[in-house]
Amino acid sequence: MPTQRFLNLEEEKRRRILEAAKKEFSSYDYDKVSINRIIQESDISRGAFYTYFLDKDDLLVHLFEAEEDKAVRYFMEIMQRNQGDFFQSIQEWCRITIHMLHHN
Numbered sequence: 001m002p003t004q005r006f007l008n009l010e011e012e013k014r015r016r017i018l019e020a021a022k023k024e025f026s027s028y029d030y031d032k033v034s035i036n037r038i039i040q041e042s043d044i045s046r047g048a049f050y051t052y053f054l055d056k057d058d059l060l061v062h063l064f065e066a067e068e069d070k071a072v073r074y075f076m077e078i079m080q081r082n083q084g085d086f087f088q089s090i091q092e093w094c095r096i097t098i099h100m101l102h103h104n
Contacts, residue, residue: 002062006052017042017052018066021059030060 020041024033039049053059082088
């Protein structure tokens with residue numbers, strides 16, 4: 001869980017750190033993920049990183065939670081479009097997901 005200090009950062013700086021982390025976690029096996037590359041890419045100091053997160057595990061958990069929140073918000077938008085019909089919404093979500101997988 002990120003510290004309040006991280007949550008209080010300006011939006012652009014938070015975005016830069018999270019984008020660098022996403023890039024790092026998607027480019028390397030977990031044991032090869034480097035905090036050094038993350039801080040270099042996001043232009044922060046090592047000390048600053050550790051005032052925002054306990055370690056790379058903490059950062060990874062935050063990334064998972066952020067993606068989960070986005071997925072839930074997106075599904076709720078689909079539910080609203082479908083007037084709350086859960087099964088119709090699941091079908092639409094599946095169609096969209098499959099379409100995205102084939103076009104990326």
